[in-house]
Amino acid sequence: MEEGGTKKKIMVAIDESECSHLALQWALDNLGHTIAGSELIVFSVQPSSNYGSVYAASYGAAPPNLIRILEENRKKLTSALLEKAKEICSQHGVNAETMTAVGDPKQEICKAVDELNIQFIVLGSHSRGAIKRAFLGSVSNYCVHNAKCPVLVVKKPA
Secondary structure, three states: OEEOOEEOEEEEEEOOOHHHHHHHHHHHHHOHHHHHOOEEEEEEEEOOOOOHHHHHHOOOOOOHHHHHHHHHHHHHHHHHHHHHHHHHHHHOOOOEEEEEEEOOHHHHHHHHHHHHOOOEEEEEOOOOOHHHHHHHOOHHHHHHHHOOOOEEEEOOOO
């Protein structure tokens, strides 16, 4: 998947869900030859911190150490998630780069597509119903309509 001597960039966006793991596995199983000749970026977005409940539980005076510990744990979880994904890629003979961002996943994925010049995205689908999707939003739906490259959405087998 090379264009004029430069490797194409493919992104697999993951989170801690089973759907994301299935999307990564599907991409490696079904696009392995294409991915092997491309630059693969495994991307994860840490949601923006909302510690309102921590402040409320502590009557508005959350200890700074508690917030720091929560942030460190979130970073450790994301790092472990990306390392596991990198290991899975390695088992398929694919050398993957990992990247992370903080913010709204759908917006950060589309922003990374622009900044990193990604040519193809693979995402998992949580397969939420119409009502949940209306209230919670859909990262995959947003990316399909707003990313400036093709988007492949991998659904969980029935």
